[in-house]
Amino acid sequence: MYPAPIESLQSPTTINEVLRQLTELRGITREGRDLRIGAMTRYVDAASAPELQGGAFAAIADAARLVGDRQVRNRGTIGGSLCWNYVAACTPVAALATEATLILSSLDSAGMVQSRSVVIDDFLTGPMETAREPNELLRTVLLPGSAERSGSAYQKWGLSTATLPVIGIGIRLWVDDQDVCKTAHVAVGGLANGSQRLTAAERMLPGRKMPMRKSPKPFGRPARPSISRATAGPLPTIAAS
Numbered sequence: 001m002y003p004a005p006i007e008s009l010q011s012p013t014t015i016n017e018v019l020r021q022l023t024e025l026r027g028i029t030r031e032g033r034d035l036r037i038g039a040m041t042r043y044v045d046a047a048s049a050p051e052l053q054g055g056a057f058a059a060i061a062d063a064a065r066l067v068g069d070r071q072v073r074n075r076g077t078i079g080g081s082l083c084w085n086y087v088a089a090c091t092p093v094a095a096l097a098t099e100a101t102l103i104l105s106s107l108d109s110a111g112m113v114q115s116r117s118v119v120i121d122d123f124l125t126g127p128m129e130t131a132r133e134p135n136e137l138l139r140t141v142l143l144p145g146s147a148e149r150s151g152s153a154y155q156k157w158g159l160s161t162a163t164l165p166v167i168g169i170g171i172r173l174w175v176d177d178q179d180v181c182k183t184a185h186v187a188v189g190g191l192a193n194g195s196q197r198l199t200a201a202e203r204m205l206p207g208r209k210m211p212m213r214k215s216p217k218p219f220g221r222p223a224r225p226s227i228s229r230a231t232a233g234p235l236p237t238i239a240a241s
């Protein structure tokens with residue numbers, strides 16, 4: 001993150017700098033209900049991507065929007081954050097909540113491209129450790145959609161808005177027509193043993209009516225509705241709290 005961006009873009013000196021310039025590793029595309037995010041998609045682009053606003057994938061946009069400061073968001077990437085897997089990083093938590101699957105590629109001894117899929121729970125193996133082999137490139141982050149009503153959110157809390165959080169929470173909920181939770185995916189970051197699912201919370205939420213309430217205002221941000229009114233189709237953003 002620290003090299004001067006303009007210099008490094010003008011004369012790339014590392015593999016990461018080269019990867020950032022490959023357009024096929026960037027961008028967000030919809031595939032039916034699912035989303036495909038190129039690993040080198042920058043936070044600034046994910047934060048404003050129409051495909052990630054509200055509903056099932058909003059946690060990813062929330063995380064991207066809350067990372068660091070403007071310079072960091074202009075440079076950092078969704079894939080870089082997942083491969084780095086720092087204990088308090090925002091993207092791993094949002095990816096756990098949204099059930100991401102990662103596509104990794106490598107070259108075999110014959111020079112052929114081999115790819116494999118790893119679900120995020122298996123990819124994040126511990127603090128700053130992942131299941132990525134040294135010769136593998138993270139190409140794509142796949143996010144599964146849903147025919148059912150679902151919404152997601154990520155929120156971070158810390159000493160400053162412009163740096164890594166003390167704690168971050170990501171959540172995705174599926175609700176029925178009465179706003180009763182059917183299934184929940186909840187994840188937390190900032191613990192010493194790394195980003196992880198909060199299975200106790202996931203067991204507690206199903207069967208509960210999701211309240212219509214305002215979220216707290218971390219960092220003085222305006223409160224957002226915590227969950228949408230019962231309307232057909234996907235839910236807009238909910239705020240993890």
Ligand SMILES: Cc1cc2nc3c(=O)[nH]c(=O)nc-3n(C[C@H](O)[C@H](O)[C@H](O)COP(=O)(O)OP(=O)(O)OC[C@H]3O[C@@H](n4cnc5c(N)ncnc54)[C@H](O)[C@@H]3O)c2cc1C
Binds near residue numbers: 019039040066068138
């Ligand atoms: C001031 C500051 C504030 C920050 N605040 C936050 C914050 O609030 N929340 C947060 O989550 N993070 C924060 N960060 C971290 C930052 O946002 C980046 O997400 C993180 O450093 C990853 O950066 P990057 O995308 O440039 O990846 P890099 O630093 O380029 O890469 C990280 C690692 O992953 C590997 N890698 C990268 N891409 C791939 C790929 N496609 N395939 C295989 N391996 C790959 C690299 O080789 C490297 O080992 C902050 C950083 C700074 C400097």
